[in-house]
Structures are given as structure tokens and as C-alpha cells.
Amino acid sequence: MTYEFADRLRNLPPYLFADIEEKVIKKIAQGVDMIDFGIGDPDLPTPRPIVEEIKRQLDDPVNHRYPSSQGEEDTRHAIAEWYARRFGVDVDPDTEIAILLGSKEGLANVARAFINPGEKVLCPDPAYPVYAQGATTLCDAVPIKAPLDAENDFQLNLDEIPQDAKMLYLNYPNNPTGAVASRDYLKNVMSWCKDTETILCYDNAYSEMTFDDYVAPSVLEFGQQAIEFGSLSKTFNMTGYRMGYAVGDATLVAGLKKVKSQIDSGTPKFIQKAASVALGAYKDATRPEIVQSSVDVYQKRRDVMVAGLSRLGFDVKLPKGTFYLFFSVGDNSMEFASRMLDAGVVVTPGVGFGANGEGFVRMALTQPVERIEEALERMEKVL
Numbered sequence: 001m002t003y004e005f006a007d008r009l010r011n012l013p014p015y016l017f018a019d020i021e022e023k024v025i026k027k028i029a030q031g032v033d034m035i036d037f038g039i040g041d042p043d044l045p046t047p048r049p050i051v052e053e054i055k056r057q058l059d060d061p062v063n064h065r066y067p068s069s070q071g072e073e074d075t076r077h078a079i080a081e082w083y084a085r086r087f088g089v090d091v092d093p094d095t096e097i098a099i100l101l102g103s104k105e106g107l108a109n110v111a112r113a114f115i116n117p118g119e120k121v122l123c124p125d126p127a128y129p130v131y132a133q134g135a136t137t138l139c140d141a142v143p144i145k146a147p148l149d150a151e152n153d154f155q156l157n158l159d160e161i162p163q164d165a166k167m168l169y170l171n172y173p174n175n176p177t178g179a180v181a182s183r184d185y186l187k188n189v190m191s192w193c194k195d196t197e198t199i200l201c202y203d204n205a206y207s208e209m210t211f212d213d214y215v216a217p218s219v220l221e222f223g224q225q226a227i228e229f230g231s232l233s234k235t236f237n238m239t240g241y242r243m244g245y246a247v248g249d250a251t252l253v254a255g256l257k258k259v260k261s262q263i264d265s266g267t268p269k270f271i272q273k274a275a276s277v278a279l280g281a282y283k284d285a286t287r288p289e290i291v292q293s294s295v296d297v298y299q300k301r302r303d304v305m306v307a308g309l310s311r312l313g314f315d316v317k318l319p320k321g322t323f324y325l326f327f328s329v330g331d332n333s334m335e336f337a338s339r340m341l342d343a344g345v346v347v348t349p350g351v352g353f354g355a356n357g358e359g360f361v362r363m364a365l366t367q368p369v370e371r372i373e374e375a376l377e378r379m380e381k382v383l
């Protein structure tokens, strides 16, 4: 018997990084020291109070059982309280919050709830690939790529995007570009979505990873008609725990919960309970020490890396959000990444985030300053 993938799986674009990954694996197997800026996964540990809380909760057999798929009541309350303290937004923990197995899962599953086969979904280009692929293509829907251009500070141009799509994914602070959005811009996005009857899925995974004087808002500060996704992954260095949340319009949240109730049984209770403790560290809108200390580390790395790359002749801006640097390297980002690999430095070709990312590479600031300095020396030798 032969097995054939369904059309929707065949419709996914080819995995562009396969070649690069294979090369990295080979080099590591040969004992080559690679400095990896490829993956957006914090190298810093989860803050101790969160780890201690997980251990404590794990000792209680009540937490060994199935969680509720929509999220434990206490944790939904903790998220509602965090939204009130952090953004000044009131949300109903029963109807306007769903807990997710990481925000990625929710970003993908929300499309199943609202998108019919053949309908259009607006996906920025470049972008986190889940919007166009895990969400849209796997719903047999049509991703409409909307360019984010460097000349326009990687803001989506609302005057130039189609108005007949059912849904729009938007993400600031942005992966891969590091761009942030102003409050006025987000207000315009909210009214554009209302006028065009487009569902706004706002990905706020990096809301706490911001620098200098920039504070990321929630789009829910500007109205209720949207669903916003957040995550403990980057804020508290918890990528491996799979803990995120969706907050917003009750119908949008209900649709997502309905899909999830048929598929998963929720984030483990002991993780959810520790997440409540993590969010409880915010006493007001300002970042608590357990978050600020990581942001300080990334900011220092950002400054060292941007200064070094500028010395090498690249035009790199100091991003105000995320731990990504996204900069132009000429015409062929794959070829550039391949050259850097040979020098022992892993960077991600921008084209992997969409055709409009071609010519750029992304570097994630997930290496200590000494390694950043060493990588800069290696790069200088081959440039």
C-alpha cells in the first residue's frame, strides 16, 4: 500500500531551511564550533520562582489529572487581572479568555473556527510562517500576502491591502523584523478591520520584550473586536512549557475554545498554576525584575551586535522590540546564510519568512556577548 499526503499538506510550501539545517548538523557532527543565531528560543533560564512553583504544584496529585481544555479557572482569572494591571483592559475570564498550548496552537486553531475553504486570509510577508501555513493553508483557505517593507518601517500599508479577506494576522513587536507599532497605527488597524469586516488576529507574543522608551500596547486597549494572542514563552523564558493565551471578543474566543475542545486537553495544570504566579509578579504595568533582567540582557546584546554589524558595513537599526535583528545582505539571503555557515555562524535567510523577506537575514540575540563578539570576528573574516 502507498500512502499519499492530503492536498492541503502538499499545498504547504517546501521547507526552505532543510538544506541549511542539514549543513549545520553535519558541521556539528564534525566537531565544528557553530554560533547559532538561528532560532528564537531564549538561552536564559526560567526564573527560579516559576520553576519552584512548578515543583510545588507537581507534588499535588490534583495537578496530575486532565486540565480543562479552555484553561483552569484560576489561571484565566490571573490572565484577566494581568490584562487589567498591564494594559488597563477589563476582560471576562469566563467568556473572553482561552488558555493555549503555546500561542502557536491558538494562532493556527482560530482559523479552523472561522475560515471556510477557499476564503482569503491576509498574512504579512515576511512573517511568522504559522499564519499562512498552519492556519490558512491547513484550512484549505487562501493566504493573501501583504508586504511589510523596510521603507515603510515594516508596517502593513492599510491603503494597499485587499478588503475582501475574512481574517488578518498582524504581529508587533514583529518577528522577524523587530519592528514595533505605534498606538495610533494600531487604532487605525482596528477601525480598518471594523470597516472591512475583517477578523483581526493580533499576535502580541513579544509584548514584554521591548527596549528604550517603547511600551507595547494591547489592541484591546482600542476596542473589543479582535482576538489577541500572548505567550509566556519569551516573557518568562518558558518556550518548553507550552503556555499561551487568547483574549478578546467573546465569539472569537468561543470559536477557538470549541475547536480546542475537540482536539486537545489543555496545558498541564501545574504549568498553568505556575503561569498564574509568573503573571502575578506584575504589581502594575511595569515589568517585574524577573522579566526586566532578561530584557536588560537582550538590550545589551542588541547594542553590541548592532554596533558590530554596522562596523562591518550593514545597515542595521536598533530594534525597539523582540530579540531579532533583520537586515539587508544583498540579493540572495540563502547564499549569504550559507557563507556564514562556512564561517561557523548560523543566521536565518529572510526568504524563509516569505518572498518579500528575500535580501534580508534574521539573527536572534540568543547568544552571550562574548559569543556575539566572536561571531562578528568570524563574519568579518569572510566578508
Ligand SMILES: Cc1ncc(COP(=O)(O)O)c(C=O)c1O
Residues within 6 Å of the ligand: 040, 101, 102, 103, 104, 105, 128, 171, 174, 175, 203, 205, 230, 231, 232, 233, 239, 243, 244
Ligand atoms: C511571532 C510569534 N508568534 C507566536 C510564537 C509562538 O510562541 P509560543 O507558541 O511558544 O507561545 C512565536 C514563536 O517564535 C513567534 O515568533
